[in-house]
Amino acid sequence: xxxxxxxxxxxxxxxxxxxxxxxxxxxxxxxxxxxxxxxxxxxxxxxxxxxxxxxxxxxxxxxxxxxxxxxxxxxxxxxxxxxxxxxxxxxxxxxxxxxxxxxxxxxxxxxxxxxxxxxxxxxxxxxxxxxxxxxxxxxxxxxxxxxxxxxxxxxxxxxxxxxxxxxxxxxxxxxxxxxxxxxxxxxxxxxxxxxxxxxxxxxxxxxxxxxxxxxxxxxxxxxxxxxxxxxxxxxxxxxxxxxxxxxxxxxx
Amino acid sequence: xxxxxxxxxxxxxxxxxxxxxxxxxxxxxxxxxxxxxxxxxxxxxxxxxxxxxxxxxxxxxxxxxxxxxxxxxxxxxxxxxxxxxxxxxxxxxxxxxxxxxxxxxxxxxxxxxxxxxxxxxxxxxxxxxxxxxxxxxxxxxxxxxxxxxxxxxxxxxxxxxxxxxxxxxxxxxxxxxxxxxxxxxxxxxxxxxxxxxxxxxxxxxxxxxxxxxxxxxxxxxxxxxxxxxxxxxxxxxxxxxxxxxxxxxxxxxxxxxxxxxxxxxxxxxxxxxxxxxxxxxxxxxxxxxxxxxxxxxxxxxxxxxxxxxxxxxxxxxxxxxxxxxxxxxxxxxxxxxxxxxxxxxxxxxxxxxxxxxxxxxxxxxxxxxxxxxxxxxxxxxxxxxxxxxxxxxxxxxxxxxxxxxxxxxxxxxxxxxxxxxxxxxxxxxxxxxxxxxxxxxxxxxxxxxxxxxxxxxxxxxxxxxxxxxxxxxxxxxxxxxxxxxxxxxxxxxxxxxxxxxxxxx
Numbered sequence: 001x002x003x004x005x006x007x008x009x010x011x012x013x014x015x016x017x018x019x020x021x022x023x024x025x026x027x028x029x030x031x032x033x034x035x036x037x038x039x040x041x042x043x044x045x046x047x048x049x050x051x052x053x054x055x056x057x058x059x060x061x062x063x064x065x066x067x068x069x070x071x072x073x074x075x076x077x078x079x080x081x082x083x084x085x086x087x088x089x090x091x092x093x094x095x096x097x098x099x100x101x102x103x104x105x106x107x108x109x110x111x112x113x114x115x116x117x118x119x120x121x122x123x124x125x126x127x128x129x130x131x132x133x134x135x136x137x138x139x140x141x142x143x144x145x146x147x148x149x150x151x152x153x154x155x156x157x158x159x160x161x162x163x164x165x166x167x168x169x170x171x172x173x174x175x176x177x178x179x180x181x182x183x184x185x186x187x188x189x190x191x192x193x194x195x196x197x198x199x200x201x202x203x204x205x206x207x208x209x210x211x212x213x214x215x216x217x218x219x220x221x222x223x224x225x226x227x228x229x230x231x232x233x234x235x236x237x238x239x240x241x242x243x244x245x246x247x248x249x250x251x252x
Numbered sequence: 253x254x255x256x257x258x259x260x261x262x263x264x265x266x267x268x269x270x271x272x273x274x275x276x277x278x279x280x281x282x283x284x285x286x287x288x289x290x291x292x293x294x295x296x297x298x299x300x301x302x303x304x305x306x307x308x309x310x311x312x313x314x315x316x317x318x319x320x321x322x323x324x325x326x327x328x329x330x331x332x333x334x335x336x337x338x339x340x341x342x343x344x345x346x347x348x349x350x351x352x353x354x355x356x357x358x359x360x361x362x363x364x365x366x367x368x369x370x371x372x373x374x375x376x377x378x379x380x381x382x383x384x385x386x387x388x389x390x391x392x393x394x395x396x397x398x399x400x401x402x403x404x405x406x407x408x409x410x411x412x413x414x415x416x417x418x419x420x421x422x423x424x425x426x427x428x429x430x431x432x433x434x435x436x437x438x439x440x441x442x443x444x445x446x447x448x449x450x451x452x453x454x455x456x457x458x459x460x461x462x463x464x465x466x467x468x469x470x471x472x473x474x475x476x477x478x479x480x481x482x483x484x485x486x487x488x489x490x491x492x493x494x495x496x497x498x499x500x501x502x503x504x505x506x507x508x509x510x511x512x513x514x515x516x517x518x519x520x521x522x523x524x525x526x527x528x529x530x531x532x533x534x535x536x537x538x539x540x541x542x543x544x545x546x547x548x549x550x551x552x553x554x555x556x557x558x559x560x561x562x563x564x565x566x567x568x569x570x571x572x573x574x575x576x577x578x579x580x581x582x583x584x585x586x587x588x589x590x591x592x593x594x595x596x597x598x599x600x601x602x603x604x605x606x607x608x609x610x611x612x613x614x615x616x617x618x619x620x621x622x623x624x625x626x627x628x629x630x631x632x633x634x635x636x637x638x639x640x641x642x643x644x645x646x647x648x649x650x651x652x653x654x655x656x657x658x659x660x661x662x663x664x665x666x667x668x669x670x671x672x673x674x675x676x677x678x679x680x681x682x683x684x685x686x687x688x689x690x691x692x693x694x695x696x697x698x699x700x701x702x703x704x705x706x707x708x709x710x711x712x713x714x715x716x717x718x719x720x721x722x723x724x725x726x727x728x729x730x731x732x733x734x735x736x737x738x739x740x741x742x743x744x745x746x747x748x749x750x751x752x753x754x755x756x757x
Contacts, residue, residue: 142341142362146269150276153367158278168275174268243363 007045023097040072047118058113059122064197070108152232264308276367328355412712425453434547436576439622442547458502466508484533510550
């Protein structure tokens with residue numbers, strides 16, 4: 001039986017590989033490809049270490065897997081003394097792992113994952129989207145998106161020169177402030193998302209941000225950066241992708 | 253393609269948002285900005301008009317949507333012609349639903365911004381608003397047109413007969429299924445009566461279609477009435493709806509019903525029994541909701557007796573028979589009709605002096621109201637040609653001028669004229685009125701073979717009140733103007749109990 005795992009510390013795998021082998025289970029590192037597996041079993045060694053802080057992303061995983069693979073089994077593993085059908089106490093491992101699996105609940109069922117002691121990532125994600133009110137990270141991005149899309153439409157639809165349209169668009173200078181705030185917040189939150197179900201999507205967003213960053217760094221003076229980076233489309237991609245994550249994991 | 257410039261009032265505390273809209277949608281729109289509800293009210297109460305309001309619900313930037321939500325019904329009430337689109341950063345569906353329930357047309361998320369999509373949304377909503385306004389305007393125009401048409405066919409008359417006919421038609425109009433047969437001489441206003449029925453009743457909002465059956469060639473009558481399918485016969489190049497379908501939901505007047513052939517009679521009978529018609533070339537029937545009003549100058553009973561009209565159809569048609577009297581049977585209405593048409597053409601009624609009016613009153617009007625209206629037009633034209641200030645006898649049509657004064661002519665049922673002498677000399681107004689009324693009674697006594705009860709009914713004297721009583725009327729006239737009765741031999745004979753022969757000199 002294959003058991004997919006996710007951990008921030010490979011020591012766990014080395015320490016417990018023999019236990020799972022004895023239970024006729026093979027530990028496999030998790031990737032999104034594994035979501036295609038019928039009857040996916042995902043073991044989260046939680047909490048996860050992200051630099052100096054620890055995070056607990058179980059709630060997000062339960063939501064994410066329930067949409068993609070509703071029959072999946074989500075197990076948390078750690079050193080807490082917790083009795084829960086979907087929790088594996090690493091200091092008190094069951095003699096028959098198959099019994100744990102038999103008693104565990106599927107992600108589509110109604111149950112609450114255990115809290116493993118790290119920062120609750122569901123709360124963190126809500127703060128990522130909603131924190132700071134209208135000046136939230138998404139609020140800042142919305143301002144940037146509105147401006148960059150208007151600039152693009154003025155050039156493509158109304159055939160304004162880049163210089164004329166950019167002058168009109170950026171005369172107040174607010175856009176660069178919005179970008180700076182957005183970038184600061186993103187830099188803080190981005191590492192926290194690496195053990196979430198949408199980590200790969202966040203990596204793609206990060207790459208997109210890096211792609212358009214030179215344009216914003218130039219404060220819009222370099223037309224070629226706007227054009228070459230597909231700035232408007234890239235910002236739209238970032239906005240729409242973040243909207244989709246918010247809808248799935250925060251508003252659902 | 254050149255777009256119309258619509259004026260949009262953007263209500264949002266974010267000035268950058270205003271600028272972005274102007275930049276992205278720089279052609280086709282004129283954006284005005286208001287940062288809060290106070291500026292919004294100021295703008296709306298100013299001179300400018302707007303085609304759309306874009307309203308940010310979070311007007312004060314504190315995530316409180318209450319102010320924005322409460323503005324929607326207020327704006328809807330004060331400015332019902334300006335649609336509102338709600339702009340929000342908030343994704344809460346409950347807020348959006350509340351905004352739409354309060355009257356917003358739709359909502360747009362700033363987070364899902366797409367100016368091209370917004371452009372389409374703006375235009376769709378504004379153009380729908382325009383269509384809605386156009387629809388209201390058309391409805392108003394239709395109502396005005398209907399009113400104008402009803403003014404073009406006024407049912408003028410204050411004689412007891414006309415008042416009674418109007419009362420009957422009003423009652424009948426409340427029964428939208430009943431078939432009505434209007435009888436009377438040509439030109440008496442049968443179509444006017446039918447239109448009056450339509451305007452009074454339950455079908456007033458439906459169409460009124462009037463067809464003169466005798467004016468349509470026999471071979472085309474079925475197609476004209478019931479319609480046809482393209483190609484169903486030679487020259488049928490298009491589908492034809494037909495008068496019955498045109499009148500669906502309303503009233504269909506079939507004038508000169510006595511002139512239709514046996515085939516059409518069968519189809520009319522079928523419709524009256526089943527409410528179904530089948531257009532030529534169709535393989536199925538159509539159910540229609542049409543009130544049928546028929547009219548004829550013929551005596552249908554005689555047509556049935558002579559085999560020209562189906563008995564069963566006649567029985568169906570005569571569910572409600574209303575006789576429209578000839579103009580000479582209601583001469584008191586002549587001044588009213590003349591006055592109406594003079595007013596319509598902006599003439600003062602003084603343009604017709606008393607002697608001309610007397611000639612018009614004495615004329616026997618074989619063509620009834622139609623002839624009277626044409627005579628008025630002719631008189632006005634001749635007045636201009638002869639360069640007269642007022643109408644004088646020379647302006648009158650030849651037949652009216654030639655009509656022998658002092659003689660009134662009554663037409664019996666078979667249109668044979670009966671001459672009646674009237675007293676000569678000058679008469680007071682009251683005396684003239686008495687003469688006119690006595691003429692009516694005399695004529696009706698002849699028409700109804702001297703049966704007083706029928707005359708009283710026909711002339712509206714059958715009511716219980718003493719003043720409406722025919723006997724009272726005659727004795728009253730006799731007490732005042734006994735000398736007049738020598739000119740009314742039939743009245744004198746029928747009421748010999750009251751009228752002494754010595755007065756008939």
